[in-house]
Amino acid sequence: MNSPGHKFSRFATRAIRRYLVGAAQRWVFEPPPQGWIPPRLERTSLYLHVPFCRNCCPYCPYTKIPYHGTLVEPYTRAAMAELGWWANVIGPAEITSVYIGGGTPTLALDSVASVLTRLRERFRLTGDICIETNPSEVDKEVVRQLQNAGVALVSLGVQSFHPDHLARLDRHYTPLTAEQALSLLAESGFASVNADIMFALPGQTEDDVIADLARAAELGANQLTTYPLFTFPYTSVGEYLRLQAVRMPDLRLRRAHYRAISGWCAEHGFERVSVWSFKRGAVPRYSSVTRDGYIGIGPGAGSHLPDGFVLNTFDFESWFETASAGYPTIALRMPFVSEMSGWWWLYWRFYDTRIPLEAIHAALGKDAPKAHLWLRVVEQAGLAIRNGGYLELTESGAFWLHLLQNHFALNYVNTLWTRARKEPWPPAVAI
Ligand code: SF4
Structure with missing residues (x-):
């Protein structure tokens, strides 16, 4: 995990995320503040x-x-x-x-x-x-x-x-x-x-x-x-x-x-x-990850809320005792700046391999021009083509996205999950 390639990938992904989402977004998971509760949801x-x-x-x-x-x-x-x-x-x-x-x-x-x-x-x-x-x-x-x-x-x-x-x-x-x-x-x-x-x-x-x-x-x-x-x-x-x-x-x-x-x-x-x-065929798509928001039940389950990500304790005993006593089992939380939700939405549209161009403005607001610029770069690199109102990844675009996801997982999720597996209630984890 500390090879030169890994260090470079960590540096590059940090630079990209800072440019895209902005410096105000802190990439740190911390124990939620005393008294914090999730927002009400429709x-x-x-x-x-x-x-x-x-x-x-x-x-x-x-x-x-x-x-x-x-x-x-x-x-x-x-x-x-x-x-x-x-x-x-x-x-x-x-x-x-x-x-x-x-x-x-x-x-x-x-x-x-x-x-x-x-x-x-x-x-x-x-x-x-x-x-x-x-x-x-x-x-x-x-x-x-x-x-x-x-x-x-x-x-x-x-x-x-x-x-x-x-x-x-x-x-x-x-x-x-x-x-x-x-x-x-x-x-x-x-x-x-x-x-x-x-x-x-x-x-x-x-x-x-x-x-x-x-x-x-x-x-x-x-x-x-x-x-x-x-x-x-x-x-x-x-x-x-x-x-x-x-x-x-x-x-x-x-x-x-x-x-x-x-x-x-x-x-x-x-x-x-x-x-x-x-x-194949007109059947519903089975998908585990592309929902825009969700709440997670169980040890190690994450939740994607409008104002951030939260992660339950990974430790079964700690989860069981806390949940049974009626308390929240959330060990870590990373709040979002307002644009983060939009970028997260775009990430999953890339994962879908089809990006609805007309929805970008509503999702990203003031960051929409920056998103369109990146999409043009992707298109000009031959990684995607326009089809009606969509930008669709080509076969090679989908492959490179899968590699990018690999780096994303290695750089961020691995750091977070490794810490969360070691301690039931970890202190701050910077990703
Ligand atoms: S250990 Fe992991 S891969 Fe194996 S059965 Fe359990 S969840 Fe599936």
């Missing part, structure tokens, strides 16, 4: 983090703890208390989408159902419910429970159908299990079924990646989300490197695989819907 989205995993994959950066049945009931109580706290402070807002991630949410579906029931009592739920699943957890009973809870969009973390790659990633299921899980979800009537597929893995060829995509499509996935290892390196890379078989993918390999994936998807009717994802 509408938002909700993220529920279920932290349990049967097998804690060594490369995974997310907040998780080993599953034990006795933890589920206390988790449920704390999550419902936390939901109640948010409802009291932000009011009975409209919830325009729910995303349930983890961890492995399907390990605690009774808990998820209870939280969703409480959510419907305290808020106005108008949007879809999306959930992440794991191949070894999907069976007919799980499908029934998901549908009873009102889940419409599911994502299956397949990663690969190749036994060697699954073994290298320490994923504890066979290709057959992944195939059966995907096929069961696809035939069960969900509005959208996404399959996560990894690329640029050690020893993986382009043919391997394409074979995985083709198999997922054949089994009925209507969305494919593809990503390389370490794209979300929120934890220390040093820890990953203890895994001798796993290395940061080579840039040329990533480029070649990304191009092959884009080409295969275009040929097989999957249109690009984000830097990572391709969707």
